[in-house]
Amino acid sequence: MKLLTAVTAVGLVLSTTIAFGKEIAGVQVPDTVTVQTNDLVLNGAGIRTRVFFKIYVGALYLKAREGNTLSVLAAPAPKSVRLHLLHSEISADKLVDAWNDGFAANHTADELKALKARIDQFNKLFPTVFRGDVIRLDLLLDGSTEVFINDKKRGAVPGEDFQKALLKIWLGNNPVDKDLKQALLGKG
Numbered sequence: 001m002k003l004l005t006a007v008t009a010v011g012l013v014l015s016t017t018i019a020f021g022k023e024i025a026g027v028q029v030p031d032t033v034t035v036q037t038n039d040l041v042l043n044g045a046g047i048r049t050r051v052f053f054k055i056y057v058g059a060l061y062l063k064a065r066e067g068n069t070l071s072v073l074a075a076p077a078p079k080s081v082r083l084h085l086l087h088s089e090i091s092a093d094k095l096v097d098a099w100n101d102g103f104a105a106n107h108t109a110d111e112l113k114a115l116k117a118r119i120d121q122f123n124k125l126f127p128t129v130f131r132g133d134v135i136r137l138d139l140l141l142d143g144s145t146e147v148f149i150n151d152k153k154r155g156a157v158p159g160e161d162f163q164k165a166l167l168k169i170w171l172g173n174n175p176v177d178k179d180l181k182q183a184l185l186g187k188g
């Protein structure tokens with residue numbers, strides 16, 4: 001009887017762990033997060049790779065699950081993107097280059113011109129990051145985007161248009177990683 005009770009208890013613990021998140025590349029990705037007192041659900045998560053290197057585990061959280069880019073962009077805030085760093089080190093310069101490449105690949109020259117000052121403001125919020133760091137991008141109801149690294153607020157950038165531009169880095173027509181895009185949309 002004691003063995004049956006122990007086995008049942010272990011089974012409950014394991015099923016609870018699975019119910020409250022999933023593991024991707026050694027990173028525990030929660031099923032829900034809270035932003036501005038709103039509970040957001042995990043829309044999808046996956047690995048950003050470049051060449052053969054695993055760069056980060058990305059996770060997208062929304063108020064309700066959405067399966068395509070237009071629905072995600074149109075979904076009401078708050079929203080959150082979490083990037084769990086897997087690579088040993090990414091310098092601030094390389095991180096900024098990656099953000100700029102993502103913005104440029106998914107926007108016209110006129111759109112980039114309108115966003116330039118806010119992209120520059122966003123880029124200044126990032127130091128060198130290391131394996132185990134978590135970049136949190138919270139897209140808020142007031143249209144601003146708050147940037148956190150390891151739960152320490154680095155600053156905020158205004159504008160709903162900036163929020164959509166930021167999401168297009170991963171979900172646009174030319175995402176940084178097509179497999180990650182599918183995973184964030186819950187299809188990977």
